[in-house]
Amino acid sequence: MSRDDLCDLSLMDAAAAMRAGEASAVDVVGAALDRTERDGKALNCYLHVVAEAAMADAKARAEELADGRDRGPLHGIPVSLKDNVWTAGIPTTGGSVSRIGWIPKEDATLWARMKRAGAVLVAKAHLYEFAYGAVNPTFGHATNPWKPGYETGGSSNGSASSVAAGLCHASIGSDTSGSIRGPAAYCGLVGVKATYGLVSRHGVIPLSYTLDAAGPLTRTVTDAAAVLRVIAGYDPLDPTTSRREVPDYVAALEGGVRGMRIGMVTEETLAVCSRDARRTFADAVEGLRREGAVIVPVRIPDMMRLWGPSDVITTAEALEYHRDALARNPEGYGPAVRARLGRGFYMSALDYVRAQRVRARLIADMDAAMEGVSAVVMPGHPVGSHPIGAKFMEVDGKEVELAPISGLYTRMFNLTGQPAMTVAAGFNTTGLPMSMQIVARPFDEVTMFRIGRAHERAGGWHERRPPRLS
Amino acid sequence: MTDSLCDLTLVEVAARVREGDLSPVEVTQAVLDRAARLAPRLNCFLATVGEAALRRAEACARAVREGRPLGPLHGVPITLKDNVATAGIETTAGSPTLAGSVPKTSATVWRRLEEAGAVLVAKAHLYEFAYGSAHPALGDTRNPWNVACVSGGSSSGSASSVAAGLGFASIGSDTGGSIRVPASLCGIVGLKPTYGRVSRAGIVPLGYSLDVAGPLTRSVTDAALILEVIAGHDAADPMTARRTVPSFREGIEDGVRGLRLGVPRRQSLELCTPDVAKVFAESLAVLETEGAVLRDVTLPDFLAAQTIVDVLISGEAAEAHYHHVKNTPEKIGPVVRGRLERGYMISAADYVRAQRARRRFIAEVRAAMSELEALVLPGHPTGTYPLDVGSVLVNGQPVLVHPLTSRFTRLFSLSGDPAIVVPCGFTPQGMPVSLQFVGRAFDERTILRAARAYERATPWHTMRPPLVD
Numbered sequence: 001m002s003r004d005d006l007c008d009l010s011l012m013d014a015a016a017a018m019r020a021g022e023a024s025a026v027d028v029v030g031a032a033l034d035r036t037e038r039d040g041k042a043l044n045c046y047l048h049v050v051a052e053a054a055m056a057d058a059k060a061r062a063e064e065l066a067d068g069r070d071r072g073p074l075h076g077i078p079v080s081l082k083d084n085v086w087t088a089g090i091p092t093t094g095g096s097v098s099r100i101g102w103i104p105k106e107d108a109t110l111w112a113r114m115k116r117a118g119a120v121l122v123a124k125a126h127l128y129e130f131a132y133g134a135v136n137p138t139f140g141h142a143t144n145p146w147k148p149g150y151e152t153g154g155s156s157n158g159s160a161s162s163v164a165a166g167l168c169h170a171s172i173g174s175d176t177s178g179s180i181r182g183p184a185a186y187c188g189l190v191g192v193k194a195t196y197g198l199v200s201r202h203g204v205i206p207l208s209y210t211l212d213a214a215g216p217l218t219r220t221v222t223d224a225a226a227v228l229r230v231i232a233g234y235d236p237l238d239p240t241t242s243r244r245e246v247p248d249y250v251a252a253l254e255g256g257v258r259g260m261r262i263g264m265v266t267e268e269t270l271a272v273c274s275r276d277a278r279r280t281f282a283d284a285v286e287g288l289r290r291e292g293a294v295i296v297p298v299r300i301p302d303m304m305r306l307w308g309p310s311d312v313i314t315t316a317e318a319l320e321y322h323r324d325a326l327a328r329n330p331e332g333y334g335p336a337v338r339a340r341l342g343r344g345f346y347m348s349a350l351d352y353v354r355a356q357r358v359r360a361r362l363i364a365d366m367d368a369a370m371e372g373v374s375a376v377v378m379p380g381h382p383v384g385s386h387p388i389g390a391k392f393m394e395v396d397g398k399e400v401e402l403a404p405i406s407g408l409y410t411r412m413f414n415l416t417g418q419p420a421m422t423v424a425a426g427f428n429t430t431g432l433p434m435s436m437q438i439v440a441r442p443f444d445e446v447t448m449f450r451i452g453r454a455h456e457r458a459g460g461w462h463e464r465r466p467p468r469l470s
Numbered sequence: 471m472t473d474s475l476c477d478l479t480l481v482e483v484a485a486r487v488r489e490g491d492l493s494p495v496e497v498t499q500a501v502l503d504r505a506a507r508l509a510p511r512l513n514c515f516l517a518t519v520g521e522a523a524l525r526r527a528e529a530c531a532r533a534v535r536e537g538r539p540l541g542p543l544h545g546v547p548i549t550l551k552d553n554v555a556t557a558g559i560e561t562t563a564g565s566p567t568l569a570g571s572v573p574k575t576s577a578t579v580w581r582r583l584e585e586a587g588a589v590l591v592a593k594a595h596l597y598e599f600a601y602g603s604a605h606p607a608l609g610d611t612r613n614p615w616n617v618a619c620v621s622g623g624s625s626s627g628s629a630s631s632v633a634a635g636l637g638f639a640s641i642g643s644d645t646g647g648s649i650r651v652p653a654s655l656c657g658i659v660g661l662k663p664t665y666g667r668v669s670r671a672g673i674v675p676l677g678y679s680l681d682v683a684g685p686l687t688r689s690v691t692d693a694a695l696i697l698e699v700i701a702g703h704d705a706a707d708p709m710t711a712r713r714t715v716p717s718f719r720e721g722i723e724d725g726v727r728g729l730r731l732g733v734p735r736r737q738s739l740e741l742c743t744p745d746v747a748k749v750f751a752e753s754l755a756v757l758e759t760e761g762a763v764l765r766d767v768t769l770p771d772f773l774a775a776q777t778i779v780d781v782l783i784s785g786e787a788a789e790a791h792y793h794h795v796k797n798t799p800e801k802i803g804p805v806v807r808g809r810l811e812r813g814y815m816i817s818a819a820d821y822v823r824a825q826r827a828r829r830r831f832i833a834e835v836r837a838a839m840s841e842l843e844a845l846v847l848p849g850h851p852t853g854t855y856p857l858d859v860g861s862v863l864v865n866g867q868p869v870l871v872h873p874l875t876s877r878f879t880r881l882f883s884l885s886g887d888p889a890i891v892v893p894c895g896f897t898p899q900g901m902p903v904s905l906q907f908v909g910r911a912f913d914e915r916t917i918l919r920a921a922r923a924y925e926r927a928t929p930w931h932t933m934r935p936p937l938v939d
Contacts, residue, residue: 349785
């Protein structure tokens with residue numbers, strides 16, 4: 001195995017290689033930095049690379065491991081963080097020129113926990129400005145390693161691009177209406193939005209505090225489980241975090257799905273899907289059946305009508321956070337985000353309350369829909385990635401508007417707070433990744449991971465890597 | 471003789487009906503007779519449903535005679551705040567806006583009470599839409615301890631009527647103190663259960679993220695019994711919790727020995743009159759004698775909590791009553807209309823700011839309670855005051871009655887924690903003073919037990935307003 005090949009290992013395989021003495025943290029981090037040097041610019045996935053500090057950390061982690069001090073699976077693993085995650089002493093821009101030059105004094109709780117678990121930060125990843133709908137033009141677009149010129153999805157665009165291209169083994173993203181799961185789906189990765197309240201958001205620049213969730217993007221389900229295990233759990237600095245005990249997700253995930261009742265969404269939900277999305281989803285479901293799952297049709301609430309409530313909640317909560325800075329420095333914001341935030345001035349408390357009441361009803365309806373099943377599966381995205389900047393795309397011979405379907409399958413679970421994960425599930429006819437989304441009951445990440453792992457065993461899509469850029 | 475039946479507790483009446491030594495008809499008639507005498511003076515009922523009540527009481531009597539299975543409230547006359555929908559009976563929420571509106575289906579709480587055998591005798595007066603003041607055309611409810619004084623609100627008629635013995639329990643709703651404040655001023659028990667414990671389906675909403683329905687009664691055990699009947703998940707109210715409902719009467723006599731109660735002493739004394747402070751100190755001494763372990767605590771600022779609740783209710787009430795304000799604004803009284811219209815000028819971002827502040831406050835309450843089973847503090851800072859005053863002196867400072875009256879209750883509307891008030895003495899003017907216990911979310915049992923221990927050790931719950939005689 002060449003040093004560059006280390007980059008293509010999963011996080012868990014890289015961890016195993018370190019313990020088998022096949023590679024040290026210095027090799028693994030060095031390989032990640034070399035590939036970053038080579039491909040990072042073309043992908044435009046990073047806003048800030050911290051090569052020197054990373055090498056110093058790698059050396060320290062390698063020495064620890066050589067001394068028998070093992071911090072667990074993240075020990076010596078190169079990771080990136082979406083640049084809305086505070087990193088003490090390292091610039092954190094939120095993807096906005098208004099924050100250029102700002103350096104947090106403190107780590108976000110989740111990063112402090114990863115650091116304690118031995119993770120090595122190699123870069124701060126690109127993102128939509130303040131995770132809100134569009135990149136700041138100054139920073140440009142990140143690109144999809146599976147097909148240059150194609151969308152990574154967002155807002156965790158740099159996280160997805162960097163992990164898919166092997167520039168690191170895991171990244172942390174944030175997800176308000178699909179910002180982890182969408183990019184993971186576009187880039188053939190695993191993306192986890194855990195239950196609302198499972199992962200601390202202290203030190204993650206907020207977009208929408210009742211919807212935001214931080215979580216991992218990785219190349220395998222086991223990797224995601226290992227990262228989530230580290231970052232999950234009560235944090236006194238984030239009053240919305242739950243005091244529940246965090247299970248050992250990695251230990252639980254090989255449990256399989258034999259006899260498990262899994263709901264498959266019905267035709268109403270699938271109507272907007274491309275033929276490729278239907279085919280790959282049907283294959284994924286068949287795979288779960290082969291693994292022993294009992295698949296039953298489940299009719300879930302209409303997702304189309306959730307754009308309104310999700311948008312009103314996000315806009316109002318985002319404006320509440322940005323209001324003062326926007327008044328002080330409107331030019332600091334890109335035009336798209338400024339316009340989006342500006343809409344918040346025309347939203348009344350009444351509008352917001354109405355949206356929250358729709359949400360309360362939705363939670364109850366989804367709870368009822370899931371009676372008798374442990375989880376529900378659906379495609380992760382109705383069509384998958386598209387050319388950067390496209391507003392329309394031809395799908396199965398028809399012109400499809402992309403805005404209404406982007407986020408369609410994901411935002412529901414920010415509204416309900418349920419755990420949801422996208423996993424790679426094959427390719428469309430143009431070679432772009434397709435995906436499946438697995439949704440479980442609140443705080444039942446164990447079931448979500450078990451299904452995800454069974455899907456991997458059945459399909460093997462997580463073994464695929466995008467073509468080398470160079 | 472018959473009139474004195476009205477002063478029994480709910481638990482006593484239910485037991486005697488069940489044992490066949492009290493006729494539901496007799497007790498219902500006694501309540502209706504006393505209501506005919508006192509309700510007009512108290513202005514506590516918007517509608518009395520005497521005939522229907524007697525018909526139902528007769529049916530209850532038959533069921534007893536025939537030995538049929540009886541619900542826990544079989545044959546017991548009660549009232550409902552008039553924002554609780556009653557199938558076939560006009561439900562106005564105290565507003566001419568809804569005059570003539572007769573619901574087809576009953577609110578879940580009333581359906582459960584009815585299934586448990588309760589007999590509805592009246593729809594109780596309330597602040598218009600439960601929001602800050604009675605509609606001028608309907609007039610103010612009077613306090614049975616002094617008819618020149620306020621009953622408190624918004625469950626004004628519920629508190630006034632139960633205190634006067636016009637029904638053995640009433641259901642009220644509490645958004646910022648609307649059960650606990652009138653119960654405090656009228657010298658009875660008022661229980662605001664945990665947010666999500668009791669269905670609000672069929673109750674005219676005020677602030678959906680704060681509204682809680684609960685009982686007003688003359689004893690703690692009465693309140694526990696009512697809660698047993700009305701609590702529990704309801705598909706029609708998505709905010710109700712799926713938790714199992716315990717027996718709230720079980721363990722209620724266990725006392726407070728060793729129970730750790732937090733006392734926000736400094737904050738309470740700063741915000742109440744010396745008369746209330748004195749009664750409060752005596753009440754704490756009783757709890758200590760009973761074996762409770764008192765610990766001083768500091769809670770989030772009570773007055774800031776009131777402001778947050780104001781913003782939340784404004785936004786939520788504007789949403790709830792949008793069509794009323796848009797279509798028939800002239801039917802809403804000027805005070806409530808003004809409040810509702812103010813809600814339209816609050817931006818979504820302002821509302822969000824209030825909800826975020828709320829989360830911080832909740833975290834602080836949780837932290838303060840981490841080593842405690844419950845909190846104890848006054849239920850009201852002054853006790854009742856004359857109907858025509860706009861402000862009351864507290865420690866030499868004039869305070870507008872509106873913010874004044876909910877200063878000890880709103881924090882726990884924000885936190886959603888269960889809270890109960892019990893009578894704990896009188897001011898030198900002979901007006902009731904109350905003690906409030908606050909528990910952890912979904913732990914109503916502990917506060918019922920503490921309130922019952924206090925009640926058992928003191929005579930206050932046996933006192934009846936002079937008007938009754």
